[in-house]
Amino acid sequence: MGTVPLLSDEEVSAEALAVFEDIRAVRGTDFINNFWRALAHDPALLKATWERLKVVMGPGDLDPLVKELIYIAVSTANGCSYCVHSHTAAAKAKGMTPAQHGELLAVIGMAMQTNGLVTALQVEVDEAFQA
């Protein structure tokens, strides 16, 4: 499974290990999930991805949990199994309740459905919606 092997701490470069250490410090856990262990084959890509993720998913004008819900929504529409799993776990860790999970699913399902209807109908954008 995987198009590259997952790398252990002992196998990665010093640059990649420094990223692993930062992930551990920011997240307050020793656990490094498989995504980073696969990405570590390219330390520069690993570093750029993590540095950007840290900024984007950090505190801001949207609640961190809301950001995870958005992440799950995109990952679902794109059919990315790993991403759905990892960000659902992250959302639960950030306090997503079963009721919120159910509503997230309902909104995703509704959006998928109307995306299909609108596209099949090729509905013209209302003038009122244009910026």
Add this chain to the structure above:
Amino acid sequence: MGTVPLLSDEEVSAEALAVFEDIRAVRGTDFINNFWRALAHDPALLKATWERLKVVMGPGDLDPLVKELIYIAVSTANGCSYCVHSHTAAAKAKGMTPAQHGELLAVIGMAMQTNGLVTALQVEVDEAFQA
């Protein structure tokens, strides 16, 4: 534009007009956007879609604005122009600030990016992420 003509109030069936009236009452506006005018060719489908949308997007455990952000996220990943336009307008109407819009975009972009990386790497799901 469109695979069916948009129907005016005068052209729709009584069943469809009743749905239009409910949309107007719930939203507190006379405006009926093009999606419903296209869907009105099939009054039963129009009614089922609106009845479900009303429930799903209404008050619940997730904030109505958060639901719109999730809707935009799904619609973006699916490439539905009309849906992006209409739900961005809805999000603004529900108070989305420019700063929140910017963060929404950043999270969508981040998710799209890692969806691509994960899929190209075919990363195996960590046991820790499985329910």
Add this chain to the structure above:
Amino acid sequence: MGTVPLLSDEEVSAEALAVFEDIRAVRGTDFINNFWRALAHDPALLKATWERLKVVMGPGDLDPLVKELIYIAVSTANGCSYCVHSHTAAAKAKGMTPAQHGELLAVIGMAMQTNGLVTALQVEVDEAFQA
């Protein structure tokens, strides 16, 4: 509009013109839609695409109208505006009724919706479904 100009009969190569003539003969009309006029920049690709389309969409174990409905379904999920337009027109020409169009939309919407629910839930495939 378009990443290449559309080519008129006068502008295409002899090989491309021969494909145009076959399209006209098979379809019983002089009309050549824009897809073929864009593809004509690469006569070999034009020819291969048309030759294959003629076989795939021709008479077989599935009704030609059913094939158009499947084509619309795929094109909708992929968000291809041109394809939705052209194959909806083809389906109407092959006898698709408004009621059938409405049911097609309902099934597409249902499938999109459950695709989203299943993917967000990452439901494991039942043993009973495996070949």
Add this chain to the structure above:
Amino acid sequence: MGTVPLLSDEEVSAEALAVFEDIRAVRGTDFINNFWRALAHDPALLKATWERLKVVMGPGDLDPLVKELIYIAVSTANGCSYCVHSHTAAAKAKGMTPAQHGELLAVIGMAMQTNGLVTALQVEVDEAFQA
């Protein structure tokens, strides 16, 4: 596997169990596939999804088998493994022959291919195709 555990008949709520019983009655089998067991965490979502599915996939102006083919087409374009498996099984149960399966695949492949060509060429929609 899965972002929520699958629920047995003993674990679901009374409302969810009532849906399970209706699924069994309508389908004439005791078998409840995993999708419903995952969705049962949110009985209201389970009920709404099943009630709608029953209507959409039931008898109408399109043949039930044709509806399954359309469902497979959408699920394939969206990359939903579970959905492809479950609706291919449903199509076989409704009489899809190997020859029809082969033609379904051929049409899906053709549509995917021309979706790509049209999108890469950004072909403008012919006036003749607009409603």
Add this chain to the structure above:
Amino acid sequence: MGTVPLLSDEEVSAEALAVFEDIRAVRGTDFINNFWRALAHDPALLKATWERLKVVMGPGDLDPLVKELIYIAVSTANGCSYCVHSHTAAAKAKGMTPAQHGELLAVIGMAMQTNGLVTALQVEVDEAFQA
């Protein structure tokens, strides 16, 4: 796994076996990967797919390795696990270095990201970009 069983050399038709033999001859290996063994249920579809693949992926104005990179890019965006695996293996066999693999991933990630940003912003195409 699979919606049809994989067919061994002994189980396929004479027409399908002839395709297998051509695959072996062209690739210089006895190995027939699962895709062809699944497709062999429909010998005509198998033959048409292989004959076209042979032409498209063969020598031309683009380097065979470049064609594999494009194939991986499309397969990643479409979320096709099998295709990502098989064409990454093919790219490695054609000389893709780890550094090139890393750059491929970076470009895919960048494209996915800006696809999302552009779609969420619904940016109008610049006149300068139109053919």
Add this chain to the structure above:
Amino acid sequence: MGTVPLLSDEEVSAEALAVFEDIRAVRGTDFINNFWRALAHDPALLKATWERLKVVMGPGDLDPLVKELIYIAVSTANGCSYCVHSHTAAAKAKGMTPAQHGELLAVIGMAMQTNGLVTALQVEVDEAFQA
């Protein structure tokens, strides 16, 4: 058109203008395309996107033209019209010939087609393809 207005040089912040100036310097042209003018509403997102794009699409182990072809492939599969237009223009500016364009289209079409076939068949990944 657009969910935000496009910003002129006079309307953007100093931080955004500095990014515009860098784009102009790197590309050797005064032209700023619409994507950046839309993104300028969020100067931090604009800057992060441009800084990353500059690295990813710059000189490396893959030819800059090859990177554009990969970008077009991803954008096509994701159905991003703007991206297909802008990166096709970029590819032409970097020397893509009509023959190469035709081969790019053929590979995209082939990949889309087999993505569909593989997904509909749910083909199991060969052991030989796993890293």
